[in-house]
Amino acid sequence: MLSSASSFRNYRGVLNWCVVMLVLSNARLFLENLLRYGILVDPIQVVSLFLKDPYSWPAACLVIVSNVFIFVALYTERKLAMGSISEKVGLLIYIFNLTVILCFPMVVVLKLPSITPVGGAFTLGVYTILFLKLYSYKDVNRWCRVRTQVKYSALCFSDMYYFVFAPTLCYELNFPRSESIRMGFLLRRLFEMVVFMSVRHISYLMFFQWMVPIIRSSMKPLQEMDYSRMTERLLRLAVPNHLIWLIFFYCFFHSSMNFVAELLRFGDREFYRDWWNSETITYFWQNWNIPVHKWCLRHFYKPLLRRGAGKLLSQSAVFFASAFFHEYLVSVPLRMFRLWAFMGMMAQLPLAWFVAKFLRGNYGNAAVWLSLIIGQPIAVLMYVHDYYVTHCQDDPTITEAL
Structure with a gap:
């Protein structure tokens, strides 16, 4: 007796199999890491990422100083509203x-x-957000x-600081x-x-316990340009790096x-859209960070179009600006410019x-995920290698550890 053709559409079992295999494979890698390196996490190392001297807080002082620039912007707008200064003078002040x-x-x-790399990145992030807001x-x-x-009754400190703390980069009168x-x-x-504050400690654990040994063991292959070993280190680094990125997101x-x-009773809660379903790179960049996307669209992309720039040129300019801030x-x-x-950002264009x-649907989505999972570890390895060569190569203790 002939059996009828199968017409199944439920792939839940296959997906569960993939999840179980993924968990087991990463559990094996984590156990192998513990057996090989022991426990590498040191609370002092975590604190040292932010502070070199517990009695000196230069990054926090820089954030406090940022209020000066807020006062200048508010004072300039008040003078412009009263007609005390011309638009040209106001523009020069801005x-x-x-x-x-x-x-x-x-x-x-x-x-x-005395400013650590993490403290410096946090401070520059605050100033970058302030730049976009102002x-x-x-x-x-x-x-x-x-x-x-418009009436300028809104030009007051409460309105200004509401905007500064609000989760948006685009200013509105109301x-x-x-x-x-x-x-x-x-x-x-x-x-x-x-x-997630607790999970962040897990992120630090993943960084010191999982990523640091991989990065250390990558220095020699990078110096010798051993492509096979470099690729192996890159693939090992991709999983913990991507997990930390997802936790942060x-x-x-x-x-x-x-x-x-x-x-703050702020009404606009659209901070991201379904970027995980992206079938194109462009869709991902438009939907994973809505506040930045709205700012670029409103204050950069559309003004370029109104001035006669083409669509491709305007998109390229947005990518260029984004690449600049990523580098910044x-x-x-x-403390190095490589x-x-x-x-990496400019490579997103081609x-x-x-x-x-050439790729759409599931193939396009797979390409987006591949670029996210592989692209970031490449930049991490390049920067860590260059940082080691620039700052640590002459330190015998670090060289011996690597």
């Missing part, structure tokens, strides 16, 4: 203020040895003066506000933040930003074109 916002912390981080503040107020003759704070929602986000974009938004946030804290982050033209 150009100076925004330029110093980028240059001042960079010079301090480069010249002050640029939007300038643009929106100028549009209001030129087009609608932000959407919820009627009240939902205590249940707020406590859930707070609980997630507390949990959920903790920051979902838990922390929603907590701040609820506390990575190279300056490490342009790996810049080149990759985005290739995926959009």
Whole structure:
């Protein structure tokens, strides 16, 4: 008797098999790491990532100093609103203020040895966010003066600092506000933040216990240009690096930003979209970080189009600006300029074109995931290698450890 053709559509068993195999394989790698290296996590090492001297907090001082630039922007807008200074003078003040916002912390981080790479990256991140916010503040107020003759009752410290702390980069005269704070929602986000603070310790454990030995063992293959061993180290580094990135994404974009938004009764909660379903590189960059995407669209991409720039040129300019800030946030804290982050970002342009033209559907989604999982460890290895060559090669203790 002939059997009928199978017409199954449920692949749950296959997916469960993939998950079990993934868990078992990574559990084996973790156990192998413990047996080979022992416990490498040292709480002092974790603290030293942020502070060299517990009595000196240069990064925190830099963040406090950022208030000066906020006062300058607010004072400039008040003078423009009253007509005390011309638009040209106001623009010159803004150009100076925004330029110093980028240059001042960079010079301090480069010249002050007591700032650690992590502390420097945090400080530069704060100043970069402030730069984008004040640029939007300038643009929106100028549009209001030129087009609608808006009343300037909002030019006060409370309005300014609400915008500074709000989880958005785009300024509005009247932000959407919820009627009240939902205590249940707020406590859930707070609980997630507390949990993820614990998970961050797991991230540090993964970094010191899992990634550091791999990075150390990668120095010799990189120096000898042993491509097979370099590839093996890269694949080993990809999994812990990607897990840490996913933990950071959920903790920051979902838990922390929603907590701040609820506390401020901020109404716009679209911080990300379904980037995990991206079938093109472009879709991923447009949807994984909505605040930055909205800023680029509103203050950079569309103004370029209005000035006559083509779509391709405007998209390339946005990628170029993004590459600049990635390099700024990575190279300056490490006190070296190797342009790996810049080149990695610019490489997204031809990759985005290739995926959009030749790969779609599941194939395109697989290509996006592959670029995320493999792309970041490449930059990590390049920067760590160059940092070792630049700062640590003459240190016999570090050389012996590697």
